[in-house]
Amino acid sequence: MPFANFKVPENTLTPKQKEEIVTLTTELYVELYGERARDNTMVLVEEVADGGWGISGNVLTLAKLGEAVPTDTSGA
Numbered sequence: 070m071p072f073a074n075f076k077v078p079e080n081t082l083t084p085k086q087k088e089e090i091v092t093l094t095t096e097l098y099v100e101l102y103g104e105r106a107r108d109n110t111m112v113l114v115e116e117v118a119d120g121g122w123g124i125s126g127n128v129l130t131l132a133k134l135g136e137a138v139p140t141d142t143s144g145a
Contacts (some may be wrong), residue, residue, distance in 0.1 A: 070103060070109040070110070070111060071098040071101075071106050071109065071111070072110075072112075072113075073094045073098075073110075073111075073112045073113070074081070074112075074113045074115065075090055075094075075112070075113070075114045075115065076115045076116075076117050076122070077114065077115070078115060078117060078119065078122070078131055078134070079115065079116040079117060079118050079119055080116070080119075080131075081116075082114070082116075087142075088116045088125075090112065090114055091112040091114065093112045094110070094112045095107060095112060095142045098110045118135070121133050126129045
């Protein structure tokens with residue numbers, strides 16, 4: 070079963086953007102493995118709490134990253 074796990078900062082993607090990640094990732098696996106992969110592909114988009122991740126030993130926050138945060142949760 071193809072599996073993809075995306076970890077993103079909390080509240081940085083709209084529901085529509087998450088849907089797009091799932092759709093495009095599934096399509097990529099179908100391109101690679103053929104149509105048989107579609108029904109078995111699992112895509113997990115996990116939101117990590119602000120300050121709950123880091124790079125190179127530094128804890129990152131949205132403030133440090135310049136807060137490119139869409140707040141629309143309606144999915145539009």
